[in-house]
Amino acid sequence: MRRVAKLSAACLTTAALALAATACGKTSSDDASSSSSSGGGKGGVKIGLAYDVGGRGDRSFNDSAARGADKAEKQFGGSIKELTAKTSDTEADREQRLQDLADAGYNPIVAVGYAYAPSVQKIAAKYPKTSFGIVDSVVDGKNIDSITFTEEQSSYLAGVAAALKTKKNHIGFIGGVDNPLIKKFQAGYAQGVHDTNPKVKVDVQYLSHGQDTSGFSSPDKGQQAAQGMLDNGADVIYTAAGSSGTGAIEAVNGVKGAWAIGVDSDQYNIPGMEKYKSSILTSAVKNVDVGVFDFIQSVKNGKPLSGNNVYSLAKGGVSLATSGGYLKDIQPKLDAAKQQIVDGKIKVKTTP
Structure with missing residues (x-):
């Protein structure tokens, strides 16, 4: 579903044109939120999910990310806010989606799909106290966890x-x-x-x-x-x-x-x-769910993952x-x- 390469300023324009490698049928106006059975008690996490086109219910890539967030919500308490892309999205749309989650206090925020790479780099820099995860791309930033797979x-x-x-x-x-x-x-x-x-x-x-x-x-x-x-x-x-x-x-x-x-x-x-x-x-x-859960857990534990974390065959990724x-x-x-x-x-x- 490319050799993952680090994003530089020179390649952001090209990366912005790329759209993530899965899809289904929701639109960018689709959103959903859920509360954990624990009612988001003390110590819970507010998880923001910015899905690729298709979102929850695609029976594939996005659903795997959703399973990771669901597991974290169940284990740690808190809530999930979900926003979903559409195929006609512009870079401004992706940036706004991430910014909306950050402004609402969600932390961590997971961008599902490498189409979000330029927007994650930009928005993460504006919210240094918020931890961002991105699936399928490597983006530099002290508060960014790049979740990639072989x-x-x-x-x-x-x-x-x-x-x-x-x-x-x-x-x-x-x-x-x-x-x-x-x-x-x-x-x-x-x-x-x-x-x-x-x-x-x-x-x-x-x-x-x-x-x-x-x-x-x-x-x-x-x-x-x-x-x-x-x-x-x-x-x-x-x-x-x-x-x-x-x-x-x-x-x-x-x-x-x-x-x-x-x-x-x-x-x-x-x-x-x-x-x-x-x-x-x-x-x-x-196993996108594993990478997403690991990232959320690291934020919950106060030691957010960052850098490029590769999930390989040897590691069960x-x-x-x-x-x-x-x-x-x-x-x-x-x-x-x-x-x-x-x-x-x-x-x-x-x-x-």
Whole structure:
């Protein structure tokens, strides 16, 4: 779902054009707040969440962030305020969203998605006593925790699984938008496939390009792309495209013997996906919830995390889901590949 690089003043303009690598369907005017069962008693935290497009309910990336905040709210008390982006957002919109949370006294504030990078850098500087976290980008600042992941590593394992499960030596990858972050998913997947079986063909399709982020919030586009790949002979399809992935999974579910690979959350266990369980081979899980919880906990404990905190395969930051038991026959090979990555014997690419 790009090699994460530090933001400098020179690259802020470019970064501002980037939109985060997941999507669903709320708008920037959508907001929600919730109070913990403890009633926000003494010692509770006021958590501000600025979601990427899609927000809570995308069954993927944003939902994972929400789980981390929910866990913190339950454990520490307090409240959560949620604001959600829309695809037409400007940089001013993102800045205002963060500033609104800061002005309302929320601390910490978590920006979900690298589209927020320039706005986090700007607003964090204006509120030095507030701790900011950002998912999927590295932003310098004493009060900023950059929460990043090695998505290519879990995608590699998904590629190994796909290569071992395909009956036709023909599989597919669907990306939401052709940006550097999503290309990390593609790169790892393709490498895992070809390291396992060089004869397997990998079809690649992106649903939108450049500043058009509709590829992250269009299940119909995901379904059409997957159907095209299935018609062309692919029998395993991995989709890294936010809520568009639900459409791809639906298409795969309609073809006997075909497999879908989910992303970010363990989509086999996501509410609303029950009827597709028989077709979800696995999911390349990105534990955004762990990074978000760690950050909130650090603020609660008075020792806010800062700098770039990388959640890797070795640290349990990414993984390959085993729900459904469909990987049991190939688990030893997956375990071996995982260990080689952890040991540094396999270097996973971050660009196709």
